[in-house]
Amino acid sequence: MMEYILLAVSAVGMGYFPFFEIYLAIPAVMVAGMSPASAVLWAGIGNFAAVPTILFFYEQLCKIPRLERWMNRLEHNRFRGKIERYGGLVVLLTTVIVGVWAVAAVCRSLGMSRKKLMLTSGISICLYGVLTAYSVQAGLDWFQ
Numbered sequence: 001m002m003e004y005i006l007l008a009v010s011a012v013g014m015g016y017f018p019f020f021e022i023y024l025a026i027p028a029v030m031v032a033g034m035s036p037a038s039a040v041l042w043a044g045i046g047n048f049a050a051v052p053t054i055l056f057f058y059e060q061l062c063k064i065p066r067l068e069r070w071m072n073r074l075e076h077n078r079f080r081g082k083i084e085r086y087g088g089l090v091v092l093l094t095t096v097i098v099g100v101w102a103v104a105a106v107c108r109s110l111g112m113s114r115k116k117l118m119l120t121s122g123i124s125i126c127l128y129g130v131l132t133a134y135s136v137q138a139g140l141d142w143f144q
Helices: 002-016 021-031 036-048 050-061 065-075 080-098 100-109 114-143
Strands: none
Touching: 002 021, 002 036, 021 036, 021 114, 036 050, 036 114, 050 065, 050 100, 050 114, 080 100, 080 114, 100 114
C-alpha cells in the first residue's frame, strides 16, 4: 500500500510541474509498476491542478492596478469572439505540444473564459493521458 501511495504522490508531483507533465509522469510511474488507469488518474490530477493555479494567480495579478489595465487590454482584443468560439479546439490541439501551463496562461490572458478553459483542459489532459498510457503499455508489452 505504501508503494502505491508513493507512486501516486510521484505521479501527481510530476504531472503538476512544467516540463514533466503527463508525458513523463505516466511512463515513469507505469515503468515503476503502477497500472495504466492509476497512472492516468494521478498524473492527470496533478496536471490539471496547474489550471486552477494559473487562474488563481491571474486573478491575483489583476488586482494590481497597473497590471489590471494591461491585462484587460490583452483580454479584450478584436479576436475575443474567435477565442471563445475556437479556443477549446486550440486548447485540445496545442496542449500536447506546449503543455498545460503555457496553454492555460496564454488562453486566459487572451480572454478565454475560466469555465471553458477548465473544461477543455480537463478533456485534453484525459485524452492525451489515455493515449500516452496506451502507447507506454503497448511499448512495455512489446518488450516482454
